[in-house]
Amino acid sequence: MPLSRLVGARVKRREDPRLVRGLAHYVDDVRLPDTLHVAILRSPHAHARIRSIRVEEASKAPGVVSVVTGIDIRDSIGPVPVVAQNPTLRVPLHTVLAVDKVCYVGDGVAAVVAQDSYAAQDALDLIQVDYEPLPVVSDPEKALAPGSPVIHSEWPDNVAFRWTLKQGNLAKAFRDAYRIVKQHLVHQRLAPIAIEGRGVLARYLPGEKELTVWSSTQIPHLLKTQLSIMLRQPENLVRVIAPEVGGAFGSKLNVYAEEALVAYLSRTLNRPVKWIEERRENFQATIHGRGQVGDVEIAVKKDGTILGLQYRAIADIGAYHQLLTPGIPPLTGLMLSGAYKIPCISMEVTGVFTNKMSTDAYRGAGRPEATYVVERIIDRVAQELGIDPVKIRQKNFPQRRDFPFKTATGLIYDSGNYRAALSKALKLAGYEKLRKEQKRLRNQGRYLGIGLSTYVEISGMGPSAAMPAGGWESGTVRVEPTGKVTVLTGTSPHGQGQETSFAQIVADELGVDLDDITVVHGDTAVVTSGIGTFGSRATAVGGTAVLQAATKVKEKARKIAANILEANPVDLVFSGGKFAVKGVPKKGITIQQIALEAHLATNLPKRMEPGLSATSVFEPSNFTFPFGTHICVVEVDPKSGEVTVKKYIAVDDCGKVINPLLVDGQIHGGIAQGIGQALWEGVVYDENGQLLTGSLMDYALPKAKDLPRLELARTETPTPVNPLGAKGVGESGTIGSTPAVVNAVVDALAPFGVVHIDMPLMPEKIWRLCRSKDAADRRG
Amino acid sequence: MAATRRITININGVSTSHEVEPRLLLVHYIRDMVGLTGTHVGCETSVCGACTVMLNGAAIKSCTVLAVQADGEEVLTIEGLAQGEQLHPLQEAFWECHGLQCGYCTPGMILSAYQLLLRLPRPTEKEIRHGIEGNLCRCTGYQHIVDAVQQAAGQMRARR
Numbered sequence: 001m002p003l004s005r006l007v008g009a010r011v012k013r014r015e016d017p018r019l020v021r022g023l024a025h026y027v028d029d030v031r032l033p034d035t036l037h038v039a040i041l042r043s044p045h046a047h048a049r050i051r052s053i054r055v056e057e058a059s060k061a062p063g064v065v066s067v068v069t070g071i072d073i074r075d076s077i078g079p080v081p082v083v084a085q086n087p088t089l090r091v092p093l094h095t096v097l098a099v100d101k102v103c104y105v106g107d108g109v110a111a112v113v114a115q116d117s118y119a120a121q122d123a124l125d126l127i128q129v130d131y132e133p134l135p136v137v138s139d140p141e142k143a144l145a146p147g148s149p150v151i152h153s154e155w156p157d158n159v160a161f162r163w164t165l166k167q168g169n170l171a172k173a174f175r176d177a178y179r180i181v182k183q184h185l186v187h188q189r190l191a192p193i194a195i196e197g198r199g200v201l202a203r204y205l206p207g208e209k210e211l212t213v214w215s216s217t218q219i220p221h222l223l224k225t226q227l228s229i230m231l232r233q234p235e236n237l238v239r240v241i242a243p244e245v246g247g248a249f250g251s252k253l254n255v256y257a258e259e260a261l262v263a264y265l266s267r268t269l270n271r272p273v274k275w276i277e278e279r280r281e282n283f284q285a286t287i288h289g290r291g292q293v294g295d296v297e298i299a300v301k302k303d304g305t306i307l308g309l310q311y312r313a314i315a316d317i318g319a320y321h322q323l324l325t326p327g328i329p330p331l332t333g334l335m336l337s338g339a340y341k342i343p344c345i346s347m348e349v350t351g352v353f354t355n356k357m358s359t360d361a362y363r364g365a366g367r368p369e370a371t372y373v374v375e376r377i378i379d380r381v382a383q384e385l386g387i388d389p390v391k392i393r394q395k396n397f398p399q400r401r402d403f404p405f406k407t408a409t410g411l412i413y414d415s416g417n418y419r420a421a422l423s424k425a426l427k428l429a430g431y432e433k434l435r436k437e438q439k440r441l442r443n444q445g446r447y448l449g450i451g452l453s454t455y456v457e458i459s460g461m462g463p464s465a466a467m468p469a470g471g472w473e474s475g476t477v478r479v480e481p482t483g484k485v486t487v488l489t490g491t492s493p494h495g496q497g498q499e500t501s502f503a504q505i506v507a508d509e510l511g512v513d514l515d516d517i518t519v520v521h522g523d524t525a526v527v528t529s530g531i532g533t534f535g536s537r538a539t540a541v542g543g544t545a546v547l548q549a550a551t552k553v554k555e556k557a558r559k560i561a562a563n564i565l566e567a568n569p570v571d572l573v574f575s576g577g578k579f580a581v582k583g584v585p586k587k588g589i590t591i592q593q594i595a596l597e598a599h600l601a602t603n604l605p606k607r608m609e610p611g612l613s614a615t616s617v618f619e620p621s622n623f624t625f626p627f628g629t630h631i632c633v634v635e636v637d638p639k640s641g642e643v644t645v646k647k648y649i650a651v652d653d654c655g656k657v658i659n660p661l662l663v664d665g666q667i668h669g670g671i672a673q674g675i676g677q678a679l680w681e682g683v684v685y686d687e688n689g690q691l692l693t694g695s696l697m698d699y700a701l702p703k704a705k706d707l708p709r710l711e712l713a714r715t716e717t718p719t720p721v722n723p724l725g726a727k728g729v730g731e732s733g734t735i736g737s738t739p740a741v742v743n744a745v746v747d748a749l750a751p752f753g754v755v756h757i758d759m760p761l762m763p764e765k766i767w768r769l770c771r772s773k774d775a776a777d778r779r780g
Numbered sequence: 781m782a783a784t785r786r787i788t789i790n791i792n793g794v795s796t797s798h799e800v801e802p803r804l805l806l807v808h809y810i811r812d813m814v815g816l817t818g819t820h821v822g823c824e825t826s827v828c829g830a831c832t833v834m835l836n837g838a839a840i841k842s843c844t845v846l847a848v849q850a851d852g853e854e855v856l857t858i859e860g861l862a863q864g865e866q867l868h869p870l871q872e873a874f875w876e877c878h879g880l881q882c883g884y885c886t887p888g889m890i891l892s893a894y895q896l897l898l899r900l901p902r903p904t905e906k907e908i909r910h911g912i913e914g915n916l917c918r919c920t921g922y923q924h925i926v927d928a929v930q931q932a933a934g935q936m937r938a939r940r
Contacts, residue, residue, distance in 0.1 A: 012875055019883030020871040022818015022858030026884065029817035116812075118801070195822045195830055195918050196884040246820070246884030247918050279823040495882030495919050661878045668921030669881065696827035696916070704909040704922040733921075 006504040006514060010661040013500045014514070024244040027199035027216050028276045035201070036065055038262055038275040039120035041110040041127050042284060043102035046138065046355035046689020047151065048131040050100055050109065058112060058126035063119030066269060067127065069110045070097035077260050078230040080320065083468040084327030089161045092152040092353070094320040096230075096257040096264075101134070103151055103319035104356050105691050106284025108257055113265055113273060136689040140316040140352040141293065151319060151353045160317045160351035161326050165333045167408040168344025173308030177299035181381050186758040187369045189291040189316065189683035190676075191699055192362045194494075196246020197277035198286060200259050202266035212239045213263050216246065218253045219532035220492055222469055224524045226255040227263055242522035245494030249673070250361035251286050252494070253534040254323045258285075283694045288683050289362020291316035292329065292369050294349075298377045304385055304392040308344035311336055311373055315351045318358035324365075325358055326351055327468055331366025331458070337407035338374030339418050339456040339627060340396035345408040355689040361534065363673055363734045367457050375453045375739035379746065380755060389743070390426065393454045394419060404720075413456065413625040414719045414727075417653070421715045422454055425629035425651040428713055434633060442751060448646075449748025451632045453740035459654075459728030460624035460721065461535030471620065473537070474529045475545030477506055477553045478613035481599040483592030485510065485517045487549075488615075490530015491542035492522045496666070496730065498538055501658045502546050505724070509550035510591050511577025529617070536626070536728030539658060544722040545618035552614030557594045560612075563605045564589065564597060624719045624727035628652035630671075630740040636748040638774075641767030643679055643745055645708045652732050653715040656725030660714075663729050667712055670733020676702045677734075678741035682760045700760075787851035791816065792860025800847050807831045809847035810857060818858040818887045822916070829915030832888035833857050839895035841914075858887035861894070869935035870894055870928070879928035881919035889915045893929045901937055903929070 018024045055067040073096060080094040097108045110127050114120035135149035142148055143158040151158055174180060194216075201214040211233050217223050220240040228235035245252065258275055266273040277286070294313030300306055315329040333347035378396075382389040397418040398405045405413040431450070438448040464471040476488035487506050491498055503517040520526055533542075554574065561579035562569040565587065572579045578588030594612065597603055601610035633647035650667055657663050680700035684692040693699040718725030738759070745761050746754055752773040757765060788797040791814055798813045810819050810833065819842060822830030826841040833842045834856035861868040870890050873879065880886040889912060896903060896911035903911065908929045909922070917925060 013878065015883070016875040016880060017867070019880055019886055020858075020867065020874050020890065021862055022816070022887045024883055025817070026820070028811075028821075031815075031817075118803070193918055194882070194884075195828060195916060196820065196882065197822075245882065247882040249918065276821075279825065279828075497881070665878050665881055665920060665924060668923045669919045670921075672921035673918070695825055696823045697825065701916050701918065702921075703913045703916065704926065705906075705913045707909075707922055709905070709926075710921065710923055 006507045007658050009659065011500055011504055011514070011659055013497045014503065015497060015499045026196055026244045026246050027201055027214050030201055030214050030243055032201070032203055032272040035272040035274050036113050036115065036269065037117040037120050038265065038273060039112050039117065039124050040108050040258070041124050042281065043098065043105060043107040043109055045102055045131050045133055046105050046136045047134040048102050049134060050098060050102065051130040051132055053110060054128040055110060058123040061119065061123040061126055063115040064112060064123045065115065066113040067110060067123070070095055070099035073097060073264060074099050077264050080257050080322070081226050081255055082321035082323060082325060084324045085468060086161045086163060086326050089326055090155055090159070092320055096261050105689055106281065106357060111261060113269065136355045138355050138685045138687055138689040140314045140354050143352045143354050144314065144350065151355060158353040160353050162350050163330050163333065164348045165409060166346040167410065168308065170308045170310060170344040170346050173344045174299045177307055178302040179384060180297055180299050181377060181384055182295065182297045183377055183380055183756055184295050185373060185376060187290040187292040187372060188759055189359065190289045190362055190681050191283055191683050192249040192251035192286065192289060193701055194247030194249060194251055197279060197282040198252065198256065198258065199276045200262040201272060201274040202263040203272040204267040204270060206270050210237050210239065211263055211267060212241065213259065214241045214243055215259050216252055217242045218248045218492055218494060218534050220522055220524050221490060221530040222532060223255055223259060227260055230260040231263055239525040242492045248494045249363040250289065250365055250534060253361050253532065254287060279696060280694055283699065284691055285357060287322050287358050287360035289359060290369060291359040292332065294373065296373045296377045298381060300381050304381060304387045304395050306340055306342050306396050309336060309342050311347045313347070313349045315349055316356070316359055317351045317353050318356045319353060320358050322358040322360045324468065325360045328359065328361060328366040332369040334409045334411055335367050335370035335458055336374060337409055338371060339454045341398050342408055356685050363670065364731045367731065368735045368738055371453065371455045371457065371735050372739045375455065376742065379743045383755060389452050390431065393422065393452065411458065412622060414622055414721050415717050416456065416625060416627050417715060417717050418454060418627055421627060421651045421653055422629040424713055424715060425631050425649050428651070428711060429631040429647065429649045447636045447638060447748040447751065449634045449636060449744040449746070451740045451742065451744025451747055453630045453736050453743065455736040456625050456627040457732055457735045458623045459536035459626050459731065460540030460620060461537040462623045463620055470531050472617050473531055473542040473545045474615060474617045475542060475549045476613060476615040477546065477549040479553060479591060479595035481596050483516065483595050485512055487517060487519045487546055488527045489519060489521045489542050489546055490527055491533045491538040492530065493533050493538060496533060496538055497662045501539060501662060502543060504658055505543055505547050506550045509547060510554060512592060536730040539724065539726045540624050540722055540728045541618055541620055543658065543726060544724050545616045547724060548616035548618060549614045552616060553612060554591065556612060556614065557591045559605050559608065560594045560597055561589055564603060620721055622721045624655060624721050626652065626654045626727040626729065626732050628732060628736055630736040632740040632744040634741070634744040634748055636745060636766060638770035641763030641765065641770065643761055643766065645675065645741070648708050648710045650710060650733065650736065651713045651715060652729065652736065653717050654729035654732060655717060655719045655727030657714065657716065658726060664712055666729045667733040668710055670731060671710055671737040672702045672707055674734040674737030675707065675741055678738045678759055678761060680760050785848060787848055789850050790854045792857055802846065802848050804847045805843055806845040806847045806850050807842035810842060816857050816859050820884055820887060822885065829892060830885050830888045832891045832915065834891055834895065839892050858890060861890065870932040873928040873932035873935065877924045877928040877931055879920065879925040885915060885917045889917060889925060896929065897933050897936055901933060903933060
């Protein structure tokens with residue numbers, strides 16, 4: 001009987017029935033009796049000294065149980081951690097609530113604990129803070145200029161760190177170049193905007209001395225360790241549960257002040273305490289992404305061959321580091337080779353403190369910046385040299401035989417076939433026809449633009465040596481006495497669907513029904529160890545750990561089966577979910593039957609431990625490098641400046657696909673976010689550090705009507721890094737799409753002499769560019 | 781704190797009655813007093829649509845409606861859409877088409893789509909995209925949601 005292969009099949013998600021019925025439990029849906037509610041008073045100033053805080057009136061307000069300020073708790077809670085390292089790193093003391101000064105709008109100043117959230121909110125208005133405003137610097141370039149206000153007075157300037165990478169003889173490359181093309185680029189700040197904001201519920205049991213924290217997080221295990229350190233609470237008495245998590249995109253790959261604060265309050269008050277973030281707080285006090293400005297220079301030969309690339313950037317850190325803040329810009333540097341052979345590369349980045357919320361990992365985390373730099377500048381080169389953007393890319397691709405391909409930045413790209421993905425995308429788009437159409441429409445005064453992006457990204461994070469807090473992942477497979485299979489994973493999915501995809505992996509390996517498998521995640525008391533879900537790593541690293549655990553279980557089951565069947569283990573075949581002696585398939589027994597024997601433990605091989613479970617911790621030997629080609633077709637109306645995305649083709653190669661339905665979903669969502677950055681999104685602070693985009697009315701998230709129907713296709717180049725062959729797909733869509741859209745718009749506006757526009761490509765910006773050209777033409 | 785007022789709201793066919801502050805939002809009434817937590821809060825400003833419920837047959841954003849405004853009225857939340865274990869065609873289609881990832885926007889999205897299909901049993905893709913533009917989803921890029929609504933529309937027409 002051939003076993004139906006689930007890996008590779010479009011299996012419907014097993015998570016969904018509870019979600020579509022509204023029966024799932026996000027943090028705010030977890031209800032404990034006697035829970036108190038927290039509201040946080042946040043600074044309205046971007047930079048100010050706190051002269052005094054008066055909380056007496058608030059403390060007496062109806063329903064209020066406690067009010068705490070930074071001074072009250074500074075000796076009880078350690079600083080908000082940063083784990084990314086850099087020898088030049090300056091780490092300002094980042095207290096859970098501000099003590100003597102606030103450094104950004106939204107900086108926590110005091111917390112009210114009350115019987116319900118309304119009472120807590122009411123009491124916030126009764127807290128009186130006397131602020132002495134200080135000079136503000138919100139622009140990272142100005143923050144570096146001499147004479148700028150200095151945010152952290154323990155250092156002479158606002159430099160947070162410097163990071164450089166230099167490989168090859170760049171001076172020679174630039175000397176030998178036929179042409180050097182330069183471009184200034186802005187990667188604007190973005191707000192991740194998970195539709196569920198952050199939320200924390202903590203329960204301290206004074207008898208057991210046990211602290212349980214439910215948090216909307218991507219990293220329950222790392223959070224457990226960090227909370228234990230911050231609160232000086234023994235780690236074996238901390239349990240973190242990531243319940244249903246309503247999206248994250250990197251914004252919950254962190255350890256936040258509120259997580260420690262709420263846990264501390266519960267431990268102090270001996271009551272469950274809950275804090276649910278409001279959207280306004282989410283804009284002010286949840287990490288932002290991107291926030292990089294830079295100058296790229298590329299040296300090329302006359303035929304378009306790239307000789308060298310140099311990128312100098314300033315990274316806008318915000319007022320403090322969060323968990324991985326200084327680790328993000330180096331990812332840009334590492335990926336500056338893009339999908340091309342570039343013999344010499346250098347990057348210098350300066351991290352700069354500003355009076356704003358911290359930047360950190362947002363979907364792509366440093367790699368969208370790299371892809372944008374490379375894909376934008378290669379289009380500029382194509383334009384300058386009069387080479388088709390397709391041809392210049394093909395010319396510089398590494399060939400199939402070049403893999404594993406070592407980049408000048410020191411990475412080893414595992415596997416790839418960049419030409420195949422590009423060819424497929426060109427064919428699907430009808431590229432030649434589109435170019436003709438573009439020409440035809442231009443003659444009618446209509447502006448079609450065709451943009452390409454042939455990206456490669458770094459995924460499957462990653463070998464521990466390259467990660468700030470471990471790059472491995474754990475997986476456990478346990479066959480219960482009744483034959484049901486429990487899978488534990490250290491990854492912590494929040495929409496990716498690993499309850500389904502990991503069950504597919506185990507179902508195939510053990511030959512059991514999908515319905516007999518349950519995948520458990522997100523509870524540190526149940527899943528003994530783990531890292532989490534981020535960096536497109538869950539399947540490549542966590543899925544492999546699960547697969548390896550299943551293989552161990554199968555091997556143990558083989559020995560038990562051999563004992564029962566009175567045969568040599570090597571003489572057994574595993575087929576159709578059964579072990580049987582070669583040539584005697586009828587007498588086979590299933591792993592589920594073997595599980596009962598394993599637990600009864602009366603008929604086991606000598607010296608074998610009872611039970612049928614195994615754990616594997618997978619340490620990958622390298623990252624993985626998904627790639628692909630995105631083609632975007634836009635029409636720009638020069639009269640209104642409006643951009644319409646007419647067509648979008650994405651050919652992505654994420655290695656072996658476990659569940660195509662889920663992969664499509666990841667690509668769709670990723671592209672929507674990438675288009676969002678290109679066209680609409682941007683966190684804006686004014687020069688006083690006031691957040692102008694503090695609500696969903698001011699920050700433009702893509703809506704259903706704004707997006708075209710995306711046309712997806714795939715090539716499949718497995719990675720040799722893990723036995724699944726899977727690379728990862730969580731960030732490809734975002735990384736690949738942004739430059740494709742910008743390249744398309746710039747292409748559309750070529751007749752107006754436009755060679756670059758900074759994101760977001762708002763209609764006003766485009767309208768001004770077109771208008772100035774019109775005016776110039778009239779002046780003639 | 782203002783004087784409380786007793787209100788009665790029929791939710792999913794069940795009459796509920798509580799003393800509430802006049803300022804209590806309908807979404808908090810549904811979640812915290814009645815205990816139906818399938819209706820989510822995403823922005824508190826009626827932009828994201830996560831809190832969408834049906835009030836007397838019209839989709840509304842319950843984060844900007846007071847509970848007292850719904851006194852004596854009928855509310856349908858996501859928990860009331862399935863018939864026992866039998867999922868509504870929209871729920872079935874969202875599942876089938878992978879119209880959700882994290883699931884947080886899903887209850888509101890489904891109820892907005894529900895209203896759309898009551899008004900337009902045979903919507904075009906454009907009409908669907910317009911019809912759900914008051915509901916934000918950050919995970920899916922909407923494409924599978926559009927597919928789900930189209931599929932559900934077919935199912936619902938077939939049922940009639």
